[in-house]
Each structure stands twice: as structure tokens, then as C-alpha cells.
Amino acid sequence: MELIFFPFERVIEINTQILTTEPGMKGAVNIPTLQGALARIDNAIAYNGLDDVFEIAAKYTASIAQGHALPDANKRTGLAVGLEYLSLNDYEITLDNDLIADAVRETLIYSKTQLLPPDKSRPPERCRDEKSNKSAPP
Numbered sequence: 853m854e855l856i857f858f859p860f861e862r863v864i865e866i867n868t869q870i871l872t873t874e875p876g877m878k879g880a881v882n883i884p885t886l887q888g889a890l891a892r893i894d895n896a897i898a899y900n901g902l903d904d905v906f907e908i909a910a911k912y913t914a915s916i917a918q919g920h921a922l923p924d925a926n927k928r929t930g931l932a933v934g935l936e937y938l939s940l941n942d943y944e945i946t947l948d949n950d951l952i953a954d955a956v957r958e959t960l961i962y963s964k965t966q967l968l969p970p971d972k973s974r975p976p977e978r979c980r981d982e983k984s985n986k987s988a989p990p
Contacts, residue, residue: 855903856940857894858912858933860886866936867922867929879923889919905941909934 864881871878893911896902902911913934917927935945 855897855905855908856937857897858890858937860890862936863890863916863929863933864922866932867925870925870928870932871923874925874928876924881923882921885919886916886921889915889921905938905943909937909941912937 860883863886867881870876890912892915893902893908896911897908902908913930916922916930916933918930920926922929938945
């Protein structure tokens with residue numbers, strides 16, 4: 853199976869189409885940030901042996917949604933890119949769109965919570981003064 857690399861120009865086209873037909877702020881795309889988000893997947897394919905179509909589609913979805921390179925509709929665009937990637941690889945998703953959107957939202961919420969310290973009421977250990985056990989400036 854020959855894997856497809858998703859061009860940033862197509863991501864911009866999808867985002868433009870979404871913002872033309874749905875509410876959202878129009879503005880400039882941060883092209884270097886978008887290219888970087890896509891390059892992470894391309895590098896994983898080329899150098900880490902990533903070859904599972906579904907995992908690649910999920911990575912495109914999450915990377916675009918979290919990259920915030922687009923003026924608005926980053927999550928919607930990420931989802932559309934992931935679904936188009938699957939379609940280009942001869943897979944069609946027939947689930948309820950709301951169910952898929954909820955899954956994307958939950959994935960992003962989960963990934964953000966993994967960046968927080970375990971006890972959110974206390975600063976991370978690196979920001980605590982060892983002697984007094986009080987918060988120290990970071």
C-alpha cells in the first residue's frame with residue numbers, strides 16, 4: 853500500500869470551505885505552523901515506520917486541531933482532513949457525525965489534561981521551594 857502525504861494547500865482549501873459555509877473567524881493561516889504540524893506525521897511515516905491508515909488519520913486530525921495554525925475551525929478542519937485521508941485510502945466512515953465530533957473533542961480534552969500536573973491545585977514540583985515547600989517563582 854502506498855501511503856498518501858497530505859499537502860498543506862489542501863488543508864487550507866478544506867478550512868476555507870468550512871469557513872465559507874459555517875460560522876468562524878476568517879483570517880491569515882500561519883503556514884509555517886501548519887507545515888510543521890503536517891511534517892510531524894510525514895516524519896513519523898518516513899522515519900518511524902508509521903503505516904496504519906487509521907492511526908495516520910487520527911494523527912492528522914489531532915495535529916491540525918492542536919496546532920492552531922488556522923484562523924478558526926481548527927478542530928473541524930482536523931476532523932475533515934482525517935476523514936478525507938481515510939477516504940483517499942478507500943475507507944468511508946458511516947458513523948453519526950456528532951459521535952465523531954464528540955470523539956475528537958474528547959481526544960483534545962484528554963491530551964490537554966495530560967499536560968497538567970497531577971494535582972492542579974499545586975504548582976509542579978519544579979516550581980516549589982524544597983526547604984519551605986512553598987511555591988517559588990518559576
